[in-house]
Amino acid sequence: MPPLDSLFLQDFLAAIFLFFITRYFVRSLVRKRKRKLPPGPKGWPVVGALPLLGSMPHVTLAQLAKKYGPVMYLKMGTCNMVVASTPDAARAFLKTLDLNFSNRPPNAGATHLAYNSQDMVFADYGPRWKLLRKLSNLHMLGGKALEDWSQIRALELGHMVRVMYESSQKREAVVVPEMLTYAMANMIGQVILGRRVFETKGSESNEFKDMVVELMTSAGIFNIGDFIPSIAWMDLQGIEGKMMKLHKRWDALLTKMMEEHAETAHNRKGKPDFLDILMDNTGNPDGEELSLVNVKALLLNLFTAGTDTSSSIIEWALAEMMKNPEVLKKAHEEMDEVVGRNRMLEESDIPKLTYLRAICKETFRKHPSTPLNLPRVSIQACEVNGYYIPKDTRLSVNIWAIGRDPDVWENPMDFNPERFLSGKNAKIEPRGNDFELIPFGAGRRICAGARMGIVLVEYILGTLVHSFDWMVPPETGELNMDEAFGLALQKAVPLSALLRRRLEPSAYVS
Incomplete structure (x- = not known):
């Protein structure tokens, strides 16, 4: 029989062992209870949910959210x-937790297209980003800056309308996105480069349009290498190779623009354009300094996002009105009453055109x-909502799903501008404060060009x-409204239209 103190020691050690084991499991349970992740699909081993997304991730994620919830x-x-996937969920992330989600995750698009995140779109939230944002707002994208280049918008829009008028006289169909890209690139070019x-309009502008679309499409693809970095070198989808080739084309174009701009500096003494202002900040010893790479990267942002996002909205709006002639008729009636048919519409007319602005909101x-x-x-x-969100978690807000949520919008699949003319929706604006309608995002990383985008869409x-x-060409048949996914939501089939003049002939040449 073992001595009493030996038995006591055994029991004591066993008790200690049980105590620590119990405490470990209790803490684990508490930790798991406290760190409950949001619900979601299980996915596959190694690749996770990547194969579930398909070719239209925004649609797939909207469908999954119906099963798993808003977060x-x-x-x-x-x-x-x-x-x-809902306004409340978006508000929680983009307003309440805005600062915690103020950075972008590393990705191939930022590395290979945006000069390794040296631009304004993908840069980390910090001094360099703030300087790029500040300069852009002060001299191009802010309210005062937009007023300063209003004449440029009118001039370039006049050019485009005259080209369209000539096509209407010849009864030739116009390819809408090509016209829009040509006009917007020239508007932005005049502000940036003078x-x-x-x-x-020709092969050069069409190539530019193709480059813009390719950049926005490739940057929007869910790249396997972004989510499994250890195999990124394999480039299984061939995306990164294409990005590198496209980057060389863009870099050559931007380099050429900057060289030609430097050669004409003597013509702009006392009248600096936006690129002059950026170049003045490349050797700033008293504060944050921009590099030439930062300048190129910012120009890339402005020329791509500035042309593609606004032109796609305008194209969708025109397509919806061609499919819904009663909407086009009401817009014409309002414009005839406010503007008449003896002159072109002017930006100062926009505040009086409430139905037009409702059409823009409905398209957004x-x-x-x-x-x-x-x-x-x-x-x-x-x-968020009682769920644990780990550090380094990527956030996507499904803006498309919010806009088509039947719990938010009555008959969301209908194109109905009247929904914004009265009731609770009348005060909703697409400027990042009303989370039911956030086409430009929200919070401190809201699209820097949101104000410019709204101005361009409404005016153009x-x-x-x-x-x-606006009429569908007879050979087109039923208008195709399919989407093509990318960073920007394109029409899968570019819009072609037959035009018939509505104004006095003199209005098109003034």
């Missing part, structure tokens, strides 16, 4: 991702230019609707 978690390769980018709702907001990433762990769309009747 949904997906394991994407080795990365965590959370998706917000000159038009394209003197005539149903066809947001960015269906999934640009991804953000959590700086530290946080909690209003002018095109006021100036012409």
